[in-house]
Amino acid sequence: MPQARGSPPFAYTQKARADQICLLEPVYSASRRPQFKIGYFLRIEAPPYTAVSHTWSHGAKDGEVLLDDNSGWLKRKCDITKGPNGQSSYRLNSSTWTHIWVDSICINQDDTVEKTVQVGRMDRTYMEAESVSVWLGGIRCLSSWEEEIESLLKHRYWSRTWVIQEFLLGKNITLHCGQFYYPEDCIDLESFIDLAPDSSTNTAGTDTFSFAYSLLKAKMNRIEQQPLSVLMERHQHSMCDHPRDKVFSLLSLMPPLERGLIQRFLPDYKLPVEMVIILTLLHLVHCESQTLEQACEKVFLAFGIRDPKQQRPLSQVAATPWLGAWYLENTTRRDKMLYKFLWKRLRPRESFEEGQQRFPHCSYTNREREQDEAVAKDQKRQVQIYRWKENAKIGGIAAGGIAAVGWWFGLW
Numbered sequence: 174m175p176q177a178r179g180s181p182p183f184a185y186t187q188k189a190r191a192d193q194i195c196l197l198e199p200v201y202s203a204s205r206r207p208q209f210k211i212g213y214f215l216r217i218e219a220p221p222y223t224a225v226s227h228t229w230s231h232g233a234k235d236g237e238v239l240l241d242d243n244s245g246w247l248k249r250k251c252d253i254t255k256g257p258n259g260q261s262s263y264r265l266n267s268s269t270w271t272h273i274w275v276d277s278i279c280i281n282q283d284d285t286v287e288k289t290v291q292v293g294r295m296d297r298t299y300m301e302a303e304s305v306s307v308w309l310g311g312i313r314c315l316s317s318w319e320e321e322i323e324s325l326l327k328h329r330y331w332s333r334t335w336v337i338q339e340f341l342l343g344k345n346i347t348l349h350c351g352q353f354y355y356p357e358d359c360i361d362l363e364s365f366i367d368l369a370p371d372s373s374t375n376t377a378g379t380d381t382f383s384f385a386y387s388l389l390k391a392k393m394n395r396i397e398q399q400p401l402s403v404l405m406e407r408h409q410h411s412m413c414d415h416p417r418d419k420v421f422s423l424l425s426l427m428p429p430l431e432r433g434l435i436q437r438f439l440p441d442y443k444l445p446v447e448m449v450i451i452l453t454l455l456h457l458v459h460c461e462s463q464t465l466e467q468a469c470e471k472v473f474l475a476f477g478i479r480d481p482k483q484q485r486p487l488s489q490v491a492a493t494p495w496l497g498a499w500y501l502e503n504t505t506r507r508d509k510m511l512y513k514f515l516w517k518r519l520r521p522r523e524s525f526e527e528g529q530q531r532f533p534h535c536s537y538t539n540r541e542r543e544q545d546e547a548v549a550k551d552q553k554r555q556v557q558i559y560r561w562k563e564n565a566k567i568g569g570i571a572a573g574g575i576a577a578v579g580w581w582f583g584l585w
Contacts, residue, residue, distance in 0.1 A: 185281045189213055191290050194298065195279040196222050196272040197240075209273070211240050216297065222272035224302035226339040228330050240278070270306075274298060285442045292440045296342055296425030305343030309350045325350065331384035334413035334422045340388050342425060357392075384411065398428045401435070401453070402461050402471055409475045416446045419475050420453050434460055434501075447487065448515060450476060454491035455500040465492055490515060 189195045194216050197209035214220065280291045291298075299305060309328050325348060330336060340346065346357040387407070399407075404423040413419060421440040424432055435456045439449065450472060457468035469488045478484055490496070 185284070187213055188281070188284065188287050189279075189291060191294070192216055194219050194274065196220070196274055197278065198272055199270065209240055211278075216294075216301070219301070220272050221303040222274050223270050223304045223306050224274045224299050224339070224343065225276075225306050225308055226299075226330075226336060226343065227275075227308035228333050228336070274302065289440055289442050292421060292442075293424075293436065296338060299339055299342045300344075302343060304345035304347060305339065307340070307346060307348045309348060325355070326385040331388060332410075332412050334408065334411040334418050337388065337408055337411065338422060338425045341391055398426060400431060400461050401427055402457050402463055402468070405471050405475045409471070415442075416476055417442065417444070417449050420449060431456075431460060446476075450478075450487055451490055451496075451515060452500070454487070455496060458491065459497045459500055 192215055193213050195211060195213050196219065197211055200208045200210055276295075281287045307330065309325060309330055348355040348357075401420075401423060404426055405419070408423065411419075413422065417440070424436065424439065427435070435452070438444075438452050441449075444452075453472050454465070454468050457463040457471070458465055463471075465488065469484065469491070473479070473484055473487075478487075
């Protein structure tokens with residue numbers, strides 16, 4: 174068995190492709206430290222697994238797990254293994270689960286390419302899971318069932334942005350609190366309304382009761398797919414560590430047609446936050462028929478941008494006339510001229526070359542330039558062929574009409 178001491182930190186030796194999913198297989202251990210074998214599977218061939226939904230602590234109480242990717246046992250920090258008293262309070266290595274998916278481990282958070290690809294498939298990850306295990310950490314001993322429910326629904330878990338899609342898209346949800354667990358059907362919305370304060374029934378509230386009420390109500394009514402503007406307004410007070418996730422976490426809840434438009438660009442963790450905001454504004458204005466004022470109000474409120482000096486350049490760029498046509502017609506993810514234009518407008522004190530060093534996505538490699546030029550050339554060729562066919566069709570119709578008129582008047 175692996176040893177707890179002296180194990181070096183875990184480093185990923187493989188990158189999950191778009192059609193793959195990384196899963197953890199628990200390994201029995203007499204110690205209290207969870208141990209897993211890490212494996213990569215094609216999504217269509219993946220074994221049954223449970224997806225873990227949790228909040229990221231980024232604190233000193235993060236525990237450690239041992240991982241083996243066939244190159245030896247290595248340590249990896251994991252913030253769902255430590256309870257409030259420093260004990261392992263979440264039984265990740267439970268024998269009832271053969272495979273587990275945990276985002277903080279199964280997605281390489283330091284690889285922006287893999288992170289972008291896998292985050293774009295988070296909806297499949299949760300919808301295809303056999304169950305979703307919600308980790309709420311440990312709770313103190315309570316005297317009554319009502320107090321337990323009230324404590325659960327006050328947890329900061331409900332206020333996190335990523336929880337929205339994880340909770341709404343998952344099935345067979347179970348809430349785990351230390352060594353205790355509560356199936357989804359144990360929490361009745363009607364009973365919760367009796368326990369909640371009057372302010373909690375307001376879905377736009379900022380307290381955790383309001384967040385929990387909103388999610389439970391949406392889950393009960395099976396509310397999933399909604400326009401991005403509605404989602405951003407409804408969940409404007411939810412919290413996340415990275416501002417981009419204010420939009421990225423809601424993409425899976427949009428209708429397929431609308432989602433297909435914005436997914437040409439997002440999610441993309443290489444993009445600066447300003448460009449994510451501009452793309453979001455363009456989508457709301459040109460795809461959801463929002464006025465620019467309405468779109469700015471929702472987006473700025475969601476991103477916490479309240480300073481008019483910060484709002485003004487963003488709204489001015491989004492009002493640029495040709496950007497709307499570019500957003501609706503662009504079929505490639507990269508457009509260097511657009512990025513250069515946005516950079517001059519949004520960051521006038523920073524040169525585009527400096528920006529390229531911080532955000533490599535804004536620059537072309539020779540291969541990428543050749544690929545985009547080939548795509549543009551092929552599109553131009555297809556347009557020319559289409560026009561030739563249309564002209565030939567019109568010419569044929571005209572010739573046939575002339576022949577019919579000549580025959581009618583006996584010209585030939």
